[in-house]
Amino acid sequence: MSRLTTAGLMTRLSRLLSLAWLAGGYLFLYLPIAALVLYSFSASELPNTWGGFTLKWYAALGHDQELLDGLALSLKIAFATAWGSVLIGTAAAWALVKHPRFRGRTLFSGMVNAPLVMPEVIVGLSLLLMLVSMQRWLGFPERGALTIWLGHLLLGLAYATVVLQARLKGLNPQLEEAAMDLGARPGEVFFLVTLPGLAPSLVSAWLLTFTISLDDVVLSAFLSGPGSTTLPLAIFSRARLGLSPDINAVATVIISVVASGVVLASYLIARRERRLAAEIAAAQHA
Amino acid sequence: MRSNLHPYAQDNGAFLQIQNVVKDFGHGAVAVNHVSLDIRKGEIFALLGSSGCGKTTLLRMLAGFETPTSGHIVLNGQDLVSLPPYQRPINMMFQSYALFPHLSVWDNVAFGLRRDGLPREEVAERVDAMLRLVQLERYGKRKPHQLSGGQQQRVALARSLAKRPQLLLLDEPLGALDKKLREATQIELVNIIAEVGVTCVMVTHDQEEAMTMAHRIAIMSEGHILQVGAPHEVYETPATRFVADFIGNVNLMDGVLALDEPDHVLIRCMDCEHLVGHGITGTEGMAVAVAVRPEKISLSRQPLETPYNQVHGVVRDLAYFGSYTVYHLQLNSGAVLKVSATNAARHSDAMLQAGESVWAHWDETAQVVLTQ
Numbered sequence: 001m002s003r004l005t006t007a008g009l010m011t012r013l014s015r016l017l018s019l020a021w022l023a024g025g026y027l028f029l030y031l032p033i034a035a036l037v038l039y040s041f042s043a044s045e046l047p048n049t050w051g052g053f054t055l056k057w058y059a060a061l062g063h064d065q066e067l068l069d070g071l072a073l074s075l076k077i078a079f080a081t082a083w084g085s086v087l088i089g090t091a092a093a094w095a096l097v098k099h100p101r102f103r104g105r106t107l108f109s110g111m112v113n114a115p116l117v118m119p120e121v122i123v124g125l126s127l128l129l130m131l132v133s134m135q136r137w138l139g140f141p142e143r144g145a146l147t148i149w150l151g152h153l154l155l156g157l158a159y160a161t162v163v164l165q166a167r168l169k170g171l172n173p174q175l176e177e178a179a180m181d182l183g184a185r186p187g188e189v190f191f192l193v194t195l196p197g198l199a200p201s202l203v204s205a206w207l208l209t210f211t212i213s214l215d216d217v218v219l220s221a222f223l224s225g226p227g228s229t230t231l232p233l234a235i236f237s238r239a240r241l242g243l244s245p246d247i248n249a250v251a252t253v254i255i256s257v258v259a260s261g262v263v264l265a266s267y268l269i270a271r272r273e274r275r276l277a278a279e280i281a282a283a284q285h286a
Numbered sequence: 287m288r289s290n291l292h293p294y295a296q297d298n299g300a301f302l303q304i305q306n307v308v309k310d311f312g313h314g315a316v317a318v319n320h321v322s323l324d325i326r327k328g329e330i331f332a333l334l335g336s337s338g339c340g341k342t343t344l345l346r347m348l349a350g351f352e353t354p355t356s357g358h359i360v361l362n363g364q365d366l367v368s369l370p371p372y373q374r375p376i377n378m379m380f381q382s383y384a385l386f387p388h389l390s391v392w393d394n395v396a397f398g399l400r401r402d403g404l405p406r407e408e409v410a411e412r413v414d415a416m417l418r419l420v421q422l423e424r425y426g427k428r429k430p431h432q433l434s435g436g437q438q439q440r441v442a443l444a445r446s447l448a449k450r451p452q453l454l455l456l457d458e459p460l461g462a463l464d465k466k467l468r469e470a471t472q473i474e475l476v477n478i479i480a481e482v483g484v485t486c487v488m489v490t491h492d493q494e495e496a497m498t499m500a501h502r503i504a505i506m507s508e509g510h511i512l513q514v515g516a517p518h519e520v521y522e523t524p525a526t527r528f529v530a531d532f533i534g535n536v537n538l539m540d541g542v543l544a545l546d547e548p549d550h551v552l553i554r555c556m557d558c559e560h561l562v563g564h565g566i567t568g569t570e571g572m573a574v575a576v577a578v579r580p581e582k583i584s585l586s587r588q589p590l591e592t593p594y595n596q597v598h599g600v601v602r603d604l605a606y607f608g609s610y611t612v613y614h615l616q617l618n619s620g621a622v623l624k625v626s627a628t629n630a631a632r633h634s635d636a637m638l639q640a641g642e643s644v645w646a647h648w649d650e651t652a653q654v655v656l657t658q
Binding site for chain 1: 350372446
């Protein structure tokens with residue numbers, strides 16, 4: 001055999017090998033999810049045995065009060081967390097970007113970012129200890145939805161601040177000067193120029209903190225009280241008691257909601273950017 | 287005398303008075319150093335200088351984005367220094383245009399009028415008039431990113447004129463446009479400003495822009511004003527070496543004042559003796575510099591019958607620009623003399639070649655004698 005064909009064989013082999021690597025990686029990531037979705041339609045009582053097609057687990061979800069209550073609570077807390085994080089995050093980002101020098105700025109900046117790097121278990125534990133002592137001395141607050149919300153807010157506002165800070169730094173400072181030059185007072189400048197400029201990041205910070213709150217288990221586990229079980233906590237406690245097919249059904253519902261949300265969002269973003277690019281190009285050639 | 291005259295204002299007819307203004311950013315960075323200027327009503331006044339000379343800081347103090355460390359800025363008898371930007375009767379056109387990206391062209395122009403709480407009909411009337419003025423009536427509904435650079439510039443101008451400011455500030459008004467568009471826009475901009483009749487202070491580093499647009503130019507360097515005058519004044523009679531060198535091209539020759547008469551002087555340089563047809567204030571023996579613009583020098587292959595204002599050199603380089611050619615002559619001392627010659631004829635043997643030996647000479651009114 002000539003050396004050329006040997007070399008050709010080698011490249012073909014290495015291409016096959018890299019394809020196999022890629023396939024293996026994707027399988028490792030997505031096979032479990034595919035299996036979970038598949039078994040949610042299985043009639044068997046065991047969560048990992050195929051027993052024929054059924055939709056009964058989905059039908060049962062509609063009557064599962066524990067899961068429905070958990071979902072309602074999770075959505076409520078996530079909603080409140082997202083709004084709270086964006087509001088406080090905007091103020092914090094404003095202070096950090098627009099006021100490069102004030103007393104305690106470095107400490108403030110560090111404290112805002114700390115929840116990002118602090119292990120959640122530690123944050124949860126220390127919050128729990130604080131709440132226990134507060135309850136002993138003040139008789140308040142009772143552990144429940146409010147304390148879970150405060151914990152999520154702590155985490156969410158750190159993320160929101162980072163996102164908004166980056167956007168605020170990137171805004172053209174001449175826009176605010178132009179507004180002031182045209183007679184806008186500082187408050188008007190903020191609401192008429194700065195806030196619209198921040199809008200895309202406000203939306204992404206809101207969605208990000210909403211998601212963080214919605215799927216948080218660790219903080220919620222420390223901060224929840226009797227009667228305040230969020231959806232992830234409910235799923236988690238059921239999974240600990242032994243897997244059951246209804247969990248598969250819940251998971252499949254969540255996966256489809258998230259997946260369609262992501263697909264829709266990226267489609268809308270891509271369309272918007274395409275249109276923007278086309279308009280800019282058209283303006284240059286006008 | 288006006289009754290509402292500010293105590294600091296001198297009634298010298300100036301509309302805008304900048305009085306002894308200093309801006310010290312600390313750490314020894316004095317951006318604007320004791321600047322005083324009087325600007326007349328309806329005038330287009332240019333602050334010209336290279337980057338970092340303090341011109342932008344001065345403009346920002348007029349707009350109110352910076353507060354002077356000391357000094358006064360008096361507009362139409364009213365001291366502005368204590369007023370925030372949103373209360374000054376001044377509007378600015380920004381270098382980046384700073385159009386609000388989320389608002390339409392129409393809403394951009396209406397922004398300032400709405401802040402004044404004008405009735406809806408009046409806002410509409412004035413915005414439409416402004417868009418007509420800059421010939422963008424049909425573009426009101428567009429967003430800024432849907433416009434070309436030149437159109438964005440006109441929106442920015444319309445927006446800064448909409449409130450009928452007493453003073454218009456232009457920050458590098460044509461800096462963001464490409465060269466071809468810039469020349470057309472210069473004239474258009476001046477025409478619009480003249481039509482509105484607003485007093486205008488512009489900042490630029492581009493001397494051509496300053497020369498073609500402004501009535502008067504102030505040349506700034508390191509926070510100081512070096513010279514103020516009409517474009518032809520700063521070009522033809524620069525007061526210092528820096529100004530002569532900064533504005534246009536110039537040949538600077540160092541020499542000694544050899545003869546000082548009331549109606550003429552003689553200056554002895556390395557390569558030639560200058561006869562200058564006017565008197566100067568100086569004493570014989572003092573060191574001076576003689577400035578001669580390249581276009582005021584003529585070339586010939588034979589020497590003229592005169593002992594003065596003539597040098598011999600060899601063509602070292604030449605650059606052909608179409609309408610004119612720039613020659614670099616190597617003089618006997620080794621110095622280089624720049625000469626620009628108009629190419630009046632299409633084909634001519636007057637065109638010199640590199641390496642040719644030539645004589646350069648000039649008129650006794652061509653030179654400027656610089657004592658500082």
